[in-house]
Amino acid sequence: MNQSSLHLTDKLTSAAVVLSVLLLVQCQDSRSIPYPATIRPVSFLIERVAGSRMSEAMVHPGRNPETYDPSVADLMLYRDCRALFFVAPALDGWAANFQECPSYAIVPEAIGVHHHGAHGAHGNSPGKVKGGENGISGSRNYVDPHFWTDPHRIEQALPRLQDLLISMEPGSAIRIRSEIRILAEQMRSLEEEAARRLVHLRGKRAVLMHPTYESFLAEHGIEVVAIVEPVPGKELSVKDWRNLLTLKPVDFIVHEKQLPIRQSRILARELDATIVELDPMGSSARNLTELLRNQLDAFADLRVD
Incomplete structure (x- = not known):
C-alpha cells in the first residue's frame, strides 16, 4: 500500500470514529x-x-x-x-x-487494604491465608468495603x-x-431472618475465594479461616497450597460466580469441603432485596456435618 492510500485510510478511520461518537451522543441524549x-x-x-x-x-x-x-x-x-x-x-x-x-x-x-497473614496486602499475591499475628483479626485499621452483602x-x-x-x-x-x-x-428484618436461618452454620469454618462475604459471615458466627484471591492465569504457589491444606477441618468454600472455579474445586476436594456459589454483583438479580435474598437462601440451604 502506498503512502497516499495509507493517508486516505487514516482519514477514513478518523472520520468513522468522530461519526460514531456523534451518533452515540444523539442516541444517549434521551436517556x-x-x-x-x-x-x-x-x-x-x-x-x-x-x-x-x-x-x-x-x-x-x-x-x-x-x-x-x-x-x-x-x-x-x-x-x-x-x-x-x-x-x-x-x-x-x-x-x-x-x-x-x-x-x-x-x-x-x-481506605485501607486488607492484610491476610504472611502473604502480604490485598492484591499482591494470588493466595492469602489467614493466620498468625498478622491474620485477619489483626487488621485493626481495616474497614471492609463490601457493605452490600450485609x-x-x-x-x-x-x-x-x-x-x-x-x-x-x-x-x-x-x-x-x-x-x-x-x-x-427491611434491612433489620432481613438481618433478623438471617440470624434465624443461619443458626446451623454458627461455629462452622469457611474459606473465601475473595473477601466479599467476610463481615456477613463473621456477624453470624462463622469463622473465616482463609481468604484466597485467585489471579486469572496465575496458579497458587506451593507454599500457598501447603498453608491452605493445613486448615482442616473446613466446612465450606465460598466461590463467587465472577471468578474461575477450578481452584475452588481443587480446594473443596482436598479439604473435603462443600462449595457454595454466590453472585455478589447481582448479575441475575432485579433489585437489592433479591440480591440479598439469593445470598441468604444459598447459605441457609447449605448443609454441612
Whole structure:
C-alpha cells in the first residue's frame, strides 16, 4: 500500500470514529442517568431510594471494579450526571477522579487494604491465608468495603446516603427520608431472618475465594479461616497450597460466580469441603432485596456435618 492510500485510510478511520461518537451522543441524549454507580449493587441501592431508572451500573458483572478504566462511551453516557456513587476508596477508588460529575463513596472510611497473614496486602499475591499475628483479626485499621452483602452494614450506610441525596434533591427530602426509613426496616428484618436461618452454620469454618462475604459471615458466627484471591492465569504457589491444606477441618468454600472455579474445586476436594456459589454483583438479580435474598437462601440451604 502506498503512502497516499495509507493517508486516505487514516482519514477514513478518523472520520468513522468522530461519526460514531456523534451518533452515540444523539442516541444517549434521551436517556440521561442522574446517579450512575460503579457496580450493580450500588445502583440497586440508589434506585431503591431515588427511584427506578435513576441509576445504573458502569461496571458490568464480570469486569473487575477495582481496576476498571472508564471508556469514552462511559464519559459520553454520564456527561450530564448529578453524581457518581461508588463503594469505597479501597475498592473502586478510581471513581473519585471521575470528571463528568461529583463522585461520592458509600463507605468513605474504607481506605485501607486488607492484610491476610504472611502473604502480604490485598492484591499482591494470588493466595492469602489467614493466620498468625498478622491474620485477619489483626487488621485493626481495616474497614471492609463490601457493605452490600450485609444488611446491617447497608443500614449503617443509609444516613450518609440520605444526606447526599437530599443535598442534591432538597425538594424531595420528605420522600427520600421515607424511603430510607422503609429500607432500614427491611434491612433489620432481613438481618433478623438471617440470624434465624443461619443458626446451623454458627461455629462452622469457611474459606473465601475473595473477601466479599467476610463481615456477613463473621456477624453470624462463622469463622473465616482463609481468604484466597485467585489471579486469572496465575496458579497458587506451593507454599500457598501447603498453608491452605493445613486448615482442616473446613466446612465450606465460598466461590463467587465472577471468578474461575477450578481452584475452588481443587480446594473443596482436598479439604473435603462443600462449595457454595454466590453472585455478589447481582448479575441475575432485579433489585437489592433479591440480591440479598439469593445470598441468604444459598447459605441457609447449605448443609454441612
